[in-house]
Amino acid sequence: MKPFEKITSNICPLDISNIDTDQIIPKQFLKRVERTGFGKYLFYDWRYNKDKTENTDFNLNKPYFKNAKILLARENFGCGSSREHAPWALKDYGFEVIIASSYADIFYNNCFQNGILPIILQKDEINKLFKLIENSSENEYEVDLENQSILSLKDNTKFIFNLDKNRKEKLLKGIDDIGYTLQFEKSIVEYENSIEFF
Amino acid sequence: MGKTLFEKVWEKHLVNLDNYPKEKEYLEDKKLLYIDLHLLHEVTSPQAFEGLRLTGRKVRKPEKTFATMDHNVPTKDRDKPVSDEISRKQMEFLKKNCLEFGVTLFDINSYDNGIVHVIGPELGLTLPGKTIVCGDSHTSTHGAFGALAFGIGTSEVEHVLATQCLIQSKPKTMRINFTGKLPKGLYAKDMILALIRKLGTAGATGYVIEYAGDAIKELSMEGRMTICNMSIEAGAKAGMIAPDQKTFDYILSRPYSPTGDKLKKAMAWWQTLKSDNDAIFDKEIELNISDLKPQITWGTSPDMVIDITETVPSPDEGLNENEKNNISRALKYTELNEKTDADKIYLDKVFIGSCTNSRIEDLREAASIIKGRKKAESVKLVLVVPGSYRVKEQAEKEGLDKIFKEAGFEWREPGCSMCLAMNDDILEPGERCASTSNRNFEGRQGKDSKTHLVSPAMAAAAAIHGHFVDIRKEI
Numbered sequence: 001m002k003p004f005e006k007i008t009s010n011i012c013p014l015d016i017s018n019i020d021t022d023q024i025i026p027k028q029f030l031k032r033v034e035r036t037g038f039g040k041y042l043f044y045d046w047r048y049n050k051d052k053t054e055n056t057d058f059n060l061n062k063p064y065f066k067n068a069k070i071l072l073a074r075e076n077f078g079c080g081s082s083r084e085h086a087p088w089a090l091k092d093y094g095f096e097v098i099i100a101s102s103y104a105d106i107f108y109n110n111c112f113q114n115g116i117l118p119i120i121l122q123k124d125e126i127n128k129l130f131k132l133i134e135n136s137s138e139n140e141y142e143v144d145l146e147n148q149s150i151l152s153l154k155d156n157t158k159f160i161f162n163l164d165k166n167r168k169e170k171l172l173k174g175i176d177d178i179g180y181t182l183q184f185e186k187s188i189v190e191y192e193n194s195i196e197f198f
Numbered sequence: 199m200g201k202t203l204f205e206k207v208w209e210k211h212l213v214n215l216d217n218y219p220k221e222k223e224y225l226e227d228k229k230l231l232y233i234d235l236h237l238l239h240e241v242t243s244p245q246a247f248e249g250l251r252l253t254g255r256k257v258r259k260p261e262k263t264f265a266t267m268d269h270n271v272p273t274k275d276r277d278k279p280v281s282d283e284i285s286r287k288q289m290e291f292l293k294k295n296c297l298e299f300g301v302t303l304f305d306i307n308s309y310d311n312g313i314v315h316v317i318g319p320e321l322g323l324t325l326p327g328k329t330i331v332c333g334d335s336h337t338s339t340h341g342a343f344g345a346l347a348f349g350i351g352t353s354e355v356e357h358v359l360a361t362q363c364l365i366q367s368k369p370k371t372m373r374i375n376f377t378g379k380l381p382k383g384l385y386a387k388d389m390i391l392a393l394i395r396k397l398g399t400a401g402a403t404g405y406v407i408e409y410a411g412d413a414i415k416e417l418s419m420e421g422r423m424t425i426c427n428m429s430i431e432a433g434a435k436a437g438m439i440a441p442d443q444k445t446f447d448y449i450l451s452r453p454y455s456p457t458g459d460k461l462k463k464a465m466a467w468w469q470t471l472k473s474d475n476d477a478i479f480d481k482e483i484e485l486n487i488s489d490l491k492p493q494i495t496w497g498t499s500p501d502m503v504i505d506i507t508e509t510v511p512s513p514d515e516g517l518n519e520n521e522k523n524n525i526s527r528a529l530k531y532t533e534l535n536e537k538t539d540a541d542k543i544y545l546d547k548v549f550i551g552s553c554t555n556s557r558i559e560d561l562r563e564a565a566s567i568i569k570g571r572k573k574a575e576s577v578k579l580v581l582v583v584p585g586s587y588r589v590k591e592q593a594e595k596e597g598l599d600k601i602f603k604e605a606g607f608e609w610r611e612p613g614c615s616m617c618l619a620m621n622d623d624i625l626e627p628g629e630r631c632a633s634t635s636n637r638n639f640e641g642r643q644g645k646d647s648k649t650h651l652v653s654p655a656m657a658a659a660a661a662i663h664g665h666f667v668d669i670r671k672e673i
Contacts, residue, residue, distance in 0.1 A: 017524055018399055018499055022639040027620050031270065031284035033244035033291050035352075045641045050627070074520065076400040079433065080639060081618075082335040083242060084351035102400060105435055106335060106349055113353030164367075166228060177353070178255070181361045184215060184230060188363060191213045191232050197456055197464040198234045198262075198328055 001115050003174040007096050007143045008153070012059050012068035013133050019073055020080035021107065025089040038085055039092030070097040070141060072129060077118075078107025087114045097143045099150070101126045112167050113177065117145060119161045132157065145172060200474025202371050203440050204406045207346045207471070211329045213363060231366045234328040235345075236358050237314050238265035238301070240292040241620070242333030246356035247295040258362045260300040264323060265292060268313045270620040271306050273583050273610035285621065299359075310453075312586020312612045315339040315427065315553035319419070320588050322452025326441040326468045331358055336553045336636065337436075338429040342422035343449065344441035344471045346406070349430065369435045370480040372405040373473070376413035378488030383670035385563065386421035387555060387634070387653035389413065390428045391493035393485060395503035403433035405481065408473060413487050414439055419448045420559035427554045428636050431500040440472040492669050494540055495638045495651040497528030502638070504540055506656075506668045512536035531640055532648045533628075541666050543650065546629040548573075548580040548661040549643070550607075552617035555634035555654050556585030558592050564658035565598040567672060573606040574664030580607040581623060583615040607661065619643045632660040 029041040046058050054061045060068075071090070077100040078086060087110045090098070098111065099119045111118040121129070132152065133139045140153040145168065150159040170177070201209075213230040215222040236259075243265070250256070257263055270285040280286040289305075296303035304310040310321060315336055318324040326344035331337060333355040340347035354364060376389060394401075407429050414422065422439050429437030446468070449455050456464050473479075491505040502525075504510065510529070513536070516522030529536060534543070550556070550564050561584065573580050582602045584590040590612055593599055599609045616623040617635035625631055625644035634657050638649035652660070653669075660666050 016527070017520055020499075020637075020639045022618075022637070022642050026641055026645075027618050030241050030620065031282075031288050033248070033288060035245045035248075045645060050645075076403070076433070079399055080335065080637060082333055082349040082351055084245075084333075084353060087351075102403065104400070104433060105403060106351055110351035110353065113351060166224070166226060177365070178253070178357050178360045181230065181357065181363055181365060183221070184213065184218060184363075187213050187215055187217050187230070188232070188361065190217075192362075197460040197467075198325070 001174040001176060004115055004117060004145050004171040006145070007069055008140060009067070009069035010065065010139045011070040011072050011099070011129070011133055011141055012065040013072045013130055014059060015074065015130060017074040018076045018079055021078055021083050021086040022080055024078065024086040025083065030083060030085050035088050036092055038089035039094070042089040042093040067094065069094055070099065070143060071095045072126070072133065073098065073100045074126060075101045075123070077103050079104040082106045084110045084113070087111050087116050091116055099126070099129065112171060115171065115174070117143065117171060119150065121159055121161060125159055129159070199478065200476035202473040202477045202479060203344065203408050203438055203471055204346065204371050207327050207329070207344070208368065210327065225365070228365050228367050231329060231364050233331050233358050233362055233364060234262060235323055235330040236263045237318055237330065237332035237337070238263065238292070238355070239269055239314050239332070239334060240267050240288045241269040242352050243295065243355055244288060244291045245352050246333070246359055247299065249356040250299070250359060255360045257299040257301060257359045262362065263301045263359065265296050265301055265303045266311055266314050266317055267292060267306050269614045269618065271613040272621050273613050273615050273623055276306060276611055282621070309587050312589065313553045313556060313614055316556060316585030316589065319343065319423065319448070320452065320586060322449055322455030325449060325455065325464070326445060326471055331364070335430045336427050338434065339423050339427040339553055341426040341429070341436050341438040342419060343445055344438060344468070346436055346438065348436040370405045371408065372402055372434070372481040372483065373408045373410055373479040375411040375482065375484045376409065376487055377411050377484060378413060378486040380413055380416065380487055381490060381670070383655065383673050384487070384490055384492060385653040385655060386417055386424040388490055388493045389487055390425045391495065391503050391651065392487070392490055394428065394432045394501050395493070396485065397432045397501070399431060399499055399501045400433040402429065405434050407432070407434045407437045408479070409437060409439050415442065418559055419444055420557040423557065424554055428500070431636060441468055492653065492656055494656065494666055496532065496534065496540070497525070498531050498638055498640050499524070499528070500636065500638060500651065502528055506540050506666060508540055510534050510536055510538045510540070541668060544576065544630070544665045545632045545660055546578050547625060547631045548577060548657050549583070549616040549631055549633040549635065550654050550657050551581065551583030551585070551615050552635035553585065553614070554636045556583060556589065558589050560634065560654040561589070561593050561598050562596070564654040565601040567655050567658040567669070568605045568662055569601050571605055571662050573661045576664040577661050580661045581610060581616055582607050583610045584612050586612045605662070616643055632657045632666065
């Protein structure tokens with residue numbers, strides 16, 4: 001995995017609660033056997049009209065948000081299925097940071113496995129951020145994982161976020177989880193030798 | 199201080215990292231959890247095997263790893279090749295991967311095949327006190343046996359394949375006490391829908407739920423599985439129920455359940471798998487079900503639940519701006535008018551199946567409602583999809599298939615089917631379905647499809663009438 005670096009981008013807002021993984025990547029696209037190529041199906045049912053033309057009302061399709069690397073949503077983002085195709089689609093599309101007030105557990109874990117930073121802000125901060133973006137056609141922000149901050153490049157408004165030290169370091173260094181666990185081989189074998197009945 | 203059921207299972211599975219003091223300190227509150235059983239299916243495993251291949255890693259414990267095909271398998275014409283090329287490819291990949299890495303596979307020609315969360319218990323793979331994972335959020339189902347079972351993503355599937363372990367933070371604990379007595383015409387599905395309505399879809403995020411109380415003890419193992427299955431719809435990491443004599447009776451003499459000395463040792467431990475009287479939970483909730491009414495979901499989230507005697511809400515009922523928006527959005531998507539009576543919601547199709555409600559008891563309940571009756575003309579299709587070949591065989595032995603067919607229902611081969619509509623069992627745009635499954639998200643059963651979650655008996659009755667009815671008046 002690539003180490004996570006500072007990201008400067010505008011923020012694409014999706015003012016919806018409980019965005020589930022069926023919306024992030026509808027099931028008809030889960031049949032690929034690779035990890036890549038899911039980006040074009042991200043939010044498919046919202047992004048495209050019935051005749052498969054782009055839904056121009058949907059924020060991802062608005063010219064200004066086309067290249068956004070940061071996604072802003074509300075609570076319980078990523079609820080529903082465990083499909084890792086959801087973060088694969090977000091990453092493949094170009095999102096590297098998600099900001100929400102809460103996430104479903106499995107989705108939250110899946111993000112870290114794929115170098116996506118899921119930031120948690122308090123509900124009032126999320127409200128503030130939505131307002132800031134709404135009222136401004138220029139919303140360049142800098143996400144600095146090292147310093148755990150989101151900074152507006154326009155007016156220097158700053159948000160600080162909390163993050164588990166362990167997860168932060170893994171993202172910053174791009175550490176492979178499996179290699180990390182395999183260093184405990186001796187302890188795992190000891191455990192296995194002590195199993196009585198399973 | 200006493201321990202909860204969850205803590206007893208959790209602690210038994212922690213790998214001791216004293217050999218690595220520096221790393222142990224670095225991990226802080228995180229632990230290395232050993233996994234006893236890893237279940238796989240065709241949709242969330244291909245990329246995990248690919249990862250192993252790329253890094254030259256092996257499956258550490260093939261004997262603790264079992265695979266099935268369920269998500270996109272066809273439920274009819276199985277003698278013919280699978281028509282959808284990509285589905286076929288995914289199924290072939292699983293076969294190839296299992297062969298290459300030495301994993302036991304129950305493919306669609308195997309008698310042991312079925313939905314992963316139905317066959318685990320059926321085969322005796324699911325046992326009290328085990329840690330169980332699967333790349334599927336409804337893995338929580340297995341907690342009905344007192345196992346700690348939860349869904350994981352594909353990277354974690356690869357992690358477990360390679361290491362048989364996961365790095366985990368200890369979740370919080372919540373106990374739900376179901377008190378009172380379940381009225382006639384109500385089922386486990388109504389209990390769990392009522393709970394999700396109360397908690398919301400994120401109400402249990404970060405928690406492992408223990409379901410307790412007399413009403414849980416009264417439930418069959420099938421009912422308990424239905425309850426634990428939908429723990430994830432309340433956001434929980436897992437749901438658990440302490441094993442009792444019903445549990446032990448269910449698991450003994452299954453193909454993979456332990457025997458002899460192993461069974462004796464296991465049983466001695468299983469008897470201790472209950473929360474101590476002085477155990478402390480981070481949260482406790484009581485729900486009395488004596489006055490519960492049949493539950494149905496009206497919207498696009500599993501917590502959008504109403505009683506059959508109620509009406510669809512109006513946006514004014516939202517407690518804040520956000521909730522009002524959610525209700526408006528769901529009303530628009532489901533094309534329902536606010537204040538529509540629940541029993542005036544008309545259906546195009548009905549689906550009885552899924553890892554929530556496709557077990558023998560579910561099929562018996564549905565069949566008992568419709569015996570000697572016919573589906574409504576206006577209902578275009580009623581699909582009955584058993585959870586496994588064993589369920590199918592048992593149902594046929596009892597003549598349930600005949601009851602369904604005589605009512606004009608379709609009796610199919612096992613699989614996930616229309617719960618997530620990855621195969622041909624999919625709703626047409628705009629169609630409305632009564633479904634015994636677990637999610638009513640936008641587009642879940644097909645683009646622009648509308649899903650109402652109910653118990654098998656409620657779904658069967660709706661098929662007969664063409665709209666929802668109060669099942670209590672039917673029996």
